[in-house]
Amino acid sequence: MSTHQHRIAKIDVHLVSSPVAAGFADATRTVETIGFTVVRITTDQGLEGFGLTYHEVGGEATRSLILHNIAPRIVGRDPLDTEVLWEELFHYLRGVGRKGLTYCALSAVDLALWDLKGKIIGLPLYRLLGGGKTRLPVYASGGWTSYGDDQLVDEMVGMVGEGYSHIKFKVGVDNAQNLTRDLARVSKVREAVGPDIRLLIDANNCWDAGTAIKFADRAKEFDIYLFEEPVLADDIPGLARVRRGTSIPLATGEHEYTKYGARDLILGEAADIIQLDGARAGGMTEMLKIGALTQAWNLKFAPHAMEHMHMHIVSVMPNALFLERLRIFEDVSNKIVRNAPLPKDGFIEIPTGPGHGLELDMDFIAEFDETKVTGRP
Structure with missing residues (x-):
């Protein structure tokens, strides 16, 4: 398959977390929940890559930023253009955060694009x-x-x-x-x-x-x-x-x-x-x-x-x-x-598969996605 044929077609974002029953604390804060914001990017040829960032505080905002602001700017684009897309998003988002959730969102998207890059080329990222x-x-x-x-x-x-x-x-x-x-x-x-x-x-x-x-x-x-x-x-x-x-x-x-x-x-x-x-x-x-x-x-x-x-x-x-x-x-x-x-x-x-070499458990993610259900694992 020619690599240039792939275009970003769809972005999905899932929030999955688990409460910390033991009330774990470090010197400066108590940890109440731990979890992940899971970003899935699918191409028009059906390949999917994923990236992760944190979902402890502000995951809902991270998800919204990806779906409402980042996704419209990269759908239809070539997923191999990681440098081009990163630079464009950097300048587009710079007014709403030089650190913090803005870069959590960009990070998860970029990691998903790199997973896709490995899958398109057919090599593990390393x-x-x-x-x-x-x-x-x-x-x-x-x-x-x-x-x-x-x-x-x-x-x-x-x-x-x-x-x-x-x-x-x-x-x-x-x-x-x-x-x-x-x-x-x-x-x-x-x-x-x-x-x-x-x-x-x-x-x-x-x-x-x-x-x-x-x-x-x-x-x-x-x-x-x-x-x-x-x-x-x-x-x-x-x-x-x-x-x-x-x-x-x-x-x-x-x-x-x-x-x-x-x-x-x-x-x-x-x-x-x-x-x-x-x-x-x-x-x-x-x-x-x-x-x-x-x-x-x-x-x-x-x-x-x-x-x-x-x-x-x-x-x-x-x-x-x-x-x-x-x-x-x-x-x-x-x-x-x-x-x-x-x-x-x-x-x-390191797994031997292309990209990250990892496979999401979509049954688990679908069951406990907080954007669709109220319960948590």
Whole structure:
């Protein structure tokens, strides 16, 4: 089939989420629901690609923006024109958001177009992009501040038992007002998992720079592999101050958007590990540029969450450390995608099919699509 014959014919958007019964909380917020905005783009030749972004807060607005503003501008267009479409949408949407839901919408659309691109060409995206790695390291992420100490330790030990060599948990207990207990929890986890497991710590924006440096100074004895978002994500000078004040590698970026957000973090000398999220920052089109920027500054690249959307970009980038698997998303993620690759011994194997290599479970999505039903899974 000639590739030029394909034209975008239809865009569908589904909202699927699940309530978080346990009332999970980090240092700065309680998580009430988790879920996905699922974007499906179908061509006039019947091929379908999909992309995901988040549906926790504002998914309804994201869906509306895609259906009422983005879709009319790309229906009838060539799905292979990802650069052209991204640039047009960037300028069309710039007046209604330089960050936030606007870019969640654009990201999901772009990821769906890349899935289509792979299917039209007949290659998995990592091959289309020039990658070769199919077995990718992944770390487990959980350990909420709402956990009791024993619950935290049990979950971390459980992760190690499942084969993970890198595990992440959260600090900032008691509304980020109890460094002593935070350090005790880090100590308990280190003692429980032993010296060979790499510990990643996430403060979720909870401290000022001085407090974060004080914590890091006392926590370094536990051999912390990565210290994430120690201060407000927008406080780039504060992030830089923390980075100068500790030998623990600093990570941030999940709340940044586009190559310009990555540029600001890099020029601000605010991180050793850049964690922008392709489901927010601009999709595959923009993540390729963000990854290139991290290479140019000899920094590490470690996309936030959405491991199934990030598999192929991590395969391609030589400075990419690993994927992140958010434990809280596992159930709904595995229900949305029929053939979602599961971690084994701390690695994920990229599927061999074209595009993302993933198949949506449309029976599940149709049953629990919140735009059609009132119930949730």
